[in-house]
Amino acid sequence: MRKLAQLFILIILATLSACSNGNVGEQQSKVQSWFQEEDRIKVLSSIGMIDDLVRIIGGDHVNHITLILGNIDPHAYELVKGDGEKLEAADIIFYNGVGLEHGPSLKRSLETHPRAISLGGTLRKRSAHLFLEFDGLLDPHFWMDVSMWRRTVPIIIKELSHFAPSHKKSFEENGRQLMEDLLTEHEEIIKMMTGISPEKRFLVSSHDAFNYFARAYLATRKEKTVEMWGKRCVSPEGLAPESQISTSDIQRIMDHMKMFNLRVLFTESNVSKDSIKKIVDAGSQLGMDFVIADETLFGDAMGPEGSSEATYIGMLRHNARVIKTYLNGENDGNQTKY
Structure with a gap:
């Protein structure tokens, strides 16, 4: 069933790609490539900020795409045609959690998916005191604090390494450098704001x-x-x-x-x-x-x-x-x- 779903979506994307241009065409081509059989890990991230971490940590060993693209509101996003096939085809799904993706269809799919990892939910189990809550609702925007967002890097490393243990060393090296870069950025923003x-x-x-x-x-x-x-x-x-x-x-x-x-x-x-x-x-x-x-x-x-x-x-x-x-x-x- 999984391969049939991939074949179906490839046919659709190939048809659309033929009449597309610009960024839309490029994005369709990227998704089409992602669906193709290959050795790299297929990673689907709910938002771009997560996808960017996956890109850096995974390097050449991952094929990564983002579910919610452009300026679409992630809070209210609902699954559209083709999203179900992406969720089915992904080897690993990373999502923000802690209340961000609360469109009913997406929320249900992510929370019940056996290969979906909530970065916010996982981090909150370890460091609940860091998360903000207003009127009983968790604030999901923790990527706005670089020192908090960098804490998700080890979670991504662990999941990628579990799926592809032969590349664990590469994931750890890339993650270590990313952690250093994020700490530097955190300190630079502090310096800018104290100005x-x-x-x-x-x-x-x-x-x-x-x-x-x-x-x-x-x-x-x-x-x-x-x-x-x-x-x-x-x-x-x-x-x-x-x-x-x-x-x-x-x-x-x-x-x-x-x-x-x-x-x-x-x-x-x-x-x-x-x-x-x-x-x-x-x-x-x-x-x-x-x-x-x-x-x-x-x-x-x-x-x-x-x-x-x-x-x-x-x-x-x-x-x-x-x-x-x-x-x-x-x-x-x-x-x-x-």
Whole structure:
């Protein structure tokens, strides 16, 4: 049955590929190649940030693809035609877990799949104290703290090594280098954020994707110690973007910005700008001079294929640079008023 499913999807992809071009055609070609029989491990990752780690750790020994592509919201993603075949064909599936992939069909498939590994769920069993929870819901965006995300590297190494023990040494060497690179990036982001004075180090973004970032990089040492860093970031939308905000949500953000003398709001690449625009509009009616940063942040998705932000480290580096630039007023007027 598994081979028949692979043959079926290959026929579909071959047909689609014939009339495709650009990135769509390239992606279809990559998926088609992934389905073909070969010696490499077939790895399916739910999101790009996981796939990037798999790419580095697995090297030439893995054939890897991402399930949720581009700027699609991973919180609400539901299985579409062809996804079932990917899940069936994968040797290993890595997903974020801890509430990220909560579209009913995807959630059910991942949680019942015998070869699916929840990176967040596995890490939480070992280090539950590191995870954030709001109103009874786990915050799944722990990739925003590089020091936490690097803790998933040993989990990936273990699973790849279990499937292909002959390549264990390679996985461990690649993973060791990746761990070093991620630690360096973590320290670099800390250095960049400390270049912003504490009275300016506040983030207002589209949805609650930056709590881990705020705790790790925006909070002062004292705030981290006494768990009082929450004021460092606020958003009109919750842990899963819904594009619908109430007047009380708007008022809450305006009150926060007024309290800490903030002007700049940040949009996110895969979230509608409508909520942020509504806050700016409401503020202008009350004489508040709010502006929107022209450069977007990457929250639930990495940058476009081929860009420097299309890697996990590139994504975080971009976010840190943009936040520092705009909060320090180094943007040379590159911001939008509505």
